[in-house]
Amino acid sequence: MQCYWEQIGILGPTYRFLGRGWSNHDIAAYLGRPDQTVDECVTWILRLLNIGSRAELVLRADHGQEINRITAQQERNTTHDVHTF
Numbered sequence: 001m002q003c004y005w006e007q008i009g010i011l012g013p014t015y016r017f018l019g020r021g022w023s024n025h026d027i028a029a030y031l032g033r034p035d036q037t038v039d040e041c042v043t044w045i046l047r048l049l050n051i052g053s054r055a056e057l058v059l060r061a062d063h064g065q066e067i068n069r070i071t072a073q074q075e076r077n078t079t080h081d082v083h084t085f
Contacts, residue, residue, distance in 0.1 A: 005041045008033075014041050018054075019061030 005011035010031055017027045028038040042054065051057050 003044075005044060008037075010038065010041055011045075014038060015045065015061050018042065018058050021058065021062075 003011065005014070010027075010033060013031060014027055017030070022030075024038045024042060025035050028035045031038070042057070045051075046054070046057055049057070049060070051060070
């Protein structure tokens with residue numbers, strides 16, 4: 001089951017662009033999405049991975065830790081897709 005962010009097509013690109021040092025605003029502009037959508041996606045990733053800062057998330061994404069791990073962990077933690085924002 002895909003999470004909400006995968007369903008709307010921004011989870012993978014957001015994670016990759018974070019690893020390249022892009023701002024949320026730049027990611028949103030590139031993807032043609034509102035800034036708030038990307039902000040919420042980044043917050044979701046931070047919470048899911050239990051990461052305390054954006055800087056740590058950027059380092060993880062930059063060092064090639066795959067987004068597939070994020071979605072696999074999310075699938076293990078929930079039996080159905082719930083969007084809580």
